[in-house]
Structure formats: C-alpha cells, structure tokens
Amino acid sequence: MKNIVRLLLFSFAVLTTSGFYCNANDNSFFPDVVKEVTKGTVAIAINAPIKHTAPRILGTGFVVGEGKYVVTNYHVVSEPLDPTIVEDYVVLSGEGKKVKMLKGTVEYIDPQHDIALIVLSEPLTPLVLADESLLPAGTEIAFTGFPIGAILGLFPATHRGYISALTPDAIPAKNSDQLTLEMMKRLLDTSKIYQLDATAYPGNSGSPVYDIHSGKVVGIINKVIVKDTKESALSTPSGISYAIPVMFIQQLISRAEGKQ
Incomplete structure (x- = not known):
C-alpha cells in the first residue's frame, strides 16, 4: 500500500512539474x-x-x-x-x-x-509605457517597425530577443584624433542604454521596444546615436542594436504636458 501511495505522489509531482514547464514556455500569447x-x-x-x-x-x-x-x-x-x-x-x-x-x-x-x-492632428490608438525602472540584462523583449519602408504598403515586422547589457551611450576613444564633439559632450554626461541581442535595421529607428508578455514599451530603437558616439571610433562598427530606455520618453512627454 505504501508503495502505491509513493508511486501516486511521484506521478503527481512529475505531472505538476511538466505542466509548469510547458506553461512557462508557452508562447501562444505572443501573437x-x-x-x-x-x-x-x-x-x-x-x-x-x-x-x-x-x-x-x-x-x-x-x-x-x-x-x-x-x-x-x-x-x-x-x-x-x-x-x-x-x-x-x-x-x-x-x-x-x-x-x-x-x-x-x-x-x-x-x-x-x-x-x-x-x-x-487627430488621436490614434496609444501604446502603454512601462515605468522608468531600468530592466536587467536577460529580460526578453521584442520590437516592431518598418525596416524596409513601405514600397508595397505598410507591413510591420517584429523581431524578438533580449537585453544583453546595460551600457553607457558613449565610450572613450583610443586616440585624441578619434574624439568627436558629440562624443566629448556625451562623455561629460553619459546615460545607460540597452544593448540588445536582436537585429534592428535602419528603418527600425524609432521602433517601440516592449515587454513580450505585457506589450508595455520599455524603450525605443536607435541606430544613429551609437554610430555617432559609442562606436564612432571603431574601424568596423559592430552592428549591435541599441535602445534608449523609456525614462527619457517619459521625461519628454512630461515636458510637453507641462507646456500646455
């Protein structure tokens, strides 16, 4: 009798664990x-x-x-x-x-x-912004935008990945002749931005970066800010994608609301 009880308890534990694993990896919500x-x-x-x-x-x-x-x-x-x-x-x-x-x-x-x-000129459906907290490396994200333009119509493309690092938006140049005025300004007032393990293309500039579960916007894709500052000293830019955290969007909206 004891063996039967043990077997039932073991089976229940396996089923419970398996069910949890499946739910944790269920991506049916993402579309x-x-x-x-x-x-x-x-x-x-x-x-x-x-x-x-x-x-x-x-x-x-x-x-x-x-x-x-x-x-x-x-x-x-x-x-x-x-x-x-x-x-x-x-x-x-x-x-x-x-x-x-x-x-x-x-x-x-x-x-x-x-x-x-x-x-x-008239309102559209807004996205929900996340709070201003910086997310840790390893957080899953996605971004949606128009990397190829709209020659045949608007067809948004979505890319999914995760935050690979929080990094300064400028790094010191190896030599003084590699310093640009923009880089020098940023070195005096650097900000943390997201480095992403996902590929963004030029048309993705301005795309919302969002939490894959809630859809809340956590940042905005940016290609130029890094090319002009963080990687301007590199002979071969890395092609790594970056995003500006949502806190700076919140601040700009607050500034706009304060002027009205």
Missing part, C-alpha cells in the same frame, strides 16, 4: 501582444506631392500620451522641410494598403537622447 502593439506603431514620412507621388518613409514611431503624440528618433524628423512647396511630416497608420495618413508637427525634442515628440 496577440504583437497585434496590439502594431495598432499603435506607425511609419514616419515626408509628404511632398510636388516632389513625390507617395509619402517618403523615414522611419518608425509609436503613439503615446492618450493618442495625441507620436514618439520617434529625432534624427528621423530632423530634415528641414522646404518652405517653398507643400511639404509636411506625416504619420502613416494601418497595415497593407489600408493606410491612414495624418499630418504631424514636431514640437518637442531631446537631441541628447535622439528623441522627438510629434503632435498629431
């Missing part, structure tokens, strides 16, 4: 998370009907602040608009050929962290 994040992920473009038959895609952005703002990288919207023709920054929302185009105005910027806030 739903991506679907929700995609609703608030947009393409940033310049619309100039006189020069182009369709808006020229510059990068990616995502909706925040109850739907009235879009966050992207500052370098994505730093190109001066031509005042002699009808030329505007626009936000493209939707998927495939069903795309909604909204005019946007770049009103708030943080050049140090390469972030810009675009004010929309």
Whole structure:
C-alpha cells in the first residue's frame, strides 16, 4: 500500500512539474501582444506631392500620451522641410494598403537622447509605457517597425530577443584624433542604454521596444546615436542594436504636458 501511495505522489509531482514547464514556455500569447502593439506603431514620412507621388518613409514611431503624440528618433524628423512647396511630416497608420495618413508637427525634442515628440492632428490608438525602472540584462523583449519602408504598403515586422547589457551611450576613444564633439559632450554626461541581442535595421529607428508578455514599451530603437558616439571610433562598427530606455520618453512627454 505504501508503495502505491509513493508511486501516486511521484506521478503527481512529475505531472505538476511538466505542466509548469510547458506553461512557462508557452508562447501562444505572443501573437496577440504583437497585434496590439502594431495598432499603435506607425511609419514616419515626408509628404511632398510636388516632389513625390507617395509619402517618403523615414522611419518608425509609436503613439503615446492618450493618442495625441507620436514618439520617434529625432534624427528621423530632423530634415528641414522646404518652405517653398507643400511639404509636411506625416504619420502613416494601418497595415497593407489600408493606410491612414495624418499630418504631424514636431514640437518637442531631446537631441541628447535622439528623441522627438510629434503632435498629431487627430488621436490614434496609444501604446502603454512601462515605468522608468531600468530592466536587467536577460529580460526578453521584442520590437516592431518598418525596416524596409513601405514600397508595397505598410507591413510591420517584429523581431524578438533580449537585453544583453546595460551600457553607457558613449565610450572613450583610443586616440585624441578619434574624439568627436558629440562624443566629448556625451562623455561629460553619459546615460545607460540597452544593448540588445536582436537585429534592428535602419528603418527600425524609432521602433517601440516592449515587454513580450505585457506589450508595455520599455524603450525605443536607435541606430544613429551609437554610430555617432559609442562606436564612432571603431574601424568596423559592430552592428549591435541599441535602445534608449523609456525614462527619457517619459521625461519628454512630461515636458510637453507641462507646456500646455
């Protein structure tokens, strides 16, 4: 009788452990998370009907602040608009050929962290921002954006990986002749950014980086800030992807809200 009880207890333990393992590795939730994040992920473009038959895609952005703002990288919207023709920054929302185009105005910027806030002409579905805490290395993340532009329509691509390190956004150069003015400024006031074990491409600049379980945004993809500072002294840039933590987005939104 004792042997039977032991066998039953052992079987129960195995089944319980196996069930926990399966649930812990169940990724069936992830497509739903991506679907929700995609609703608030947009393409940033310049619309100039006189020069182009369709808006020229510059990068990616995502909706925040109850739907009235879009966050992207500052370098994505730093190109001066031509005042002699009808030329505007626009936000493209939707998927495939069903795309909604909204005019946007770049009103708030943080050049140090390469972030810009675009004010929309009408609200869109916003993403939820995580709190300002820095996440540890090993945290699973994903990002969604438009790495190939939108030649055939808007088709967002999602990449998944994890945070591989928290690293300064600038490193000292080996020689004085490798120092740039931008690098010298950053060495005086460095910030911790995320190094990612996931590949981002140029069109991904401005993509939301989010928690794979909740979909909350924890950062924003950035390619230029690191090329101009952290890796500018390297003869062969690493191609590693980086993200600016959400705390700097929160600060820019707070600044915008304070001005209204």
